[in-house]
Amino acid sequence: MNKPPLTILLAGPRGFCAGVDRAIRIVELALKKYGPPVYVRHEIVHNRYVVEGLEKQGAIFVEELEEIPENVPAVFSAHGVPKSVFAEAEERGMFYLDATCPLVTKVHVDAHRQERDGSETILIGHAGHPEVIGTMGQMTKRPMLLVENKEQAETLKVGDPDNLAFVTQTTLSVDDTAEIVRVLQRRFPNIQAPRKEDICYATTNRQAAVKALASRCDALIVIGAPNSSNSNRLAEVGKNQGCEKSILIERAADLDFTWLDGVQKLGLTAGASAPEILVQELIAACEEKFSVTVEDVNVTDEDVEFSLPRALTS
Template sequence: MTGNHGALPALDVKLCAPRGFCAGVDRAIQIVELALEKFGRPVYVRHEIVHNRFVVDGLKAKGAVFVEELDEIPADQRDRPVIFSAHGVPKSVPEDARGRNMFFLDATCPLVSKVHKEAEIHDRRDREILLIGHAGHPEVIGTMGQLPEGTVFLIETEEDARNYQPRTGRQLAFITQTTLSVDDTKGIVEVLKERFPDIVAPHKEDICYATTNRQDAVKVVAPQVDAMIVVGAPNSSNSQRLREVAERAGCRKAVLVQRASDIDWADFEGISSLGLTAGASAPETLVEEIIAAFAERFTVTVNEVRTAEETIAFNLPRELRTMADVPSAAE
């Protein structure tokens, strides 16, 4: 290689796969885009549809208006569609929407809805319910909000699990947030099962397939590289967990960045290998943007490290299915 480019240091980029959008995120974004296509602008979205600023800004540009609560929607706009985010909402939110005669579409990830149903089944069977998750996360707020206040008790850490005192004398059951660290959750579950051998566990793991697959890929790549970048938002639980997994797997420097402009280049001086992944709400275009930024400073070789194949897809709400089948129908 000659010229300027030849003087650049070599960098081996190991690209984790699977990475980026999961089926639930893909579905949620599609719901907003199809609603805009079918009903025109504006379409209102309660909370960020997914935790990614780039995605949210892109949907804003197309005519989506994001609000935190339904009462932020102007009275003269209440005939416009409202979409609930992929994280799920408390039962009080659709009830509020019905009370205001609003037309709403629910973009809750089906795997989150599965956890909601589990909570309801445990309640019907008169069990005391523990939710393993992070306080304040929208998914946790939505799951706890499926039942009356004081019905679901939050467990965040192994210490919480060790100190928990049953409140009701009923049989215990646990459910989990879908975007947790697999290893952290395993430790909490072990404590609960040791203390309460009869505790009822989910029939099938609550942590979603995409979270598990992305963490598994990071565990393979992280020990092989000098540094790791996770593309994702700071308020994205699954992205934060990927960064933590990389550190625990032996990567000396693991950072979370939203896009190339956020990179602190001092962190990557002298490296010869880089791991790169993306949280489940981060689009592939941001991964490509970061590779391009490194290519301006290094002679980059990209090798994909694939640990699983993902073929899952979720159905759209009935009101939008025909549009997805025939995308040109509205043209």
């Protein structure tokens, strides 16, 4: 039987970013150097496939430090942790490796500087996301104000409108964040921006790639975890760019192929914590049902790499 044709527009860049790659390498190298078990506080990155792969090698994932026994190495996830977690680890004399992405650390440093300069800091981000919990937990004098959307930016109450600064989560929608910032700047013209954009290169590039292909697609699939912020944003960007049929799935087995009925051009991308093997798995699953042509839509090349903690390289 002849298979119907399907063109897959494959977004580039997609998938792993330098921060995720570094975090996974830290756990793998810790397992190699110290032997299992290595405890990891929170999912090292938001991807079940990655987490299960590391579990097979001897990593144990927990949510709180108190679940980690004495005398075993601990790793803190790529999303960053509140200062209180470092303090507790020091107090307990734990040996820990910090896998916080350097671009998240940059946001923490900005927030410190703003606090030191006496500003009240606003964080644009999503309540409850581990990165937001970690960033809000950097403050030592007064809590950050969290703004999740334009509506909240319109009604936010601040201490002194002339003594404000903001930072953002690294994995937000570039366009939605620009709108929120515009509202804040209109209401508080003297608000200080971060020195350099907080939304990271990987988030920006993956969204740009989706924008480049969304209007040409009948449907868009984003491979990523339901709790992955940047993956959710990619599906939203697809919809906002005119590809209403945009979904986020963890892997090929989650796709009901009737969803592709009538689709001739399918956009395909992956969030920054989703490995390429899951993209290829989806393409292979499509090839069983369609005569597939893959077309690369690459908007830029990435060559970012982050160094590893010295404890693992010496």
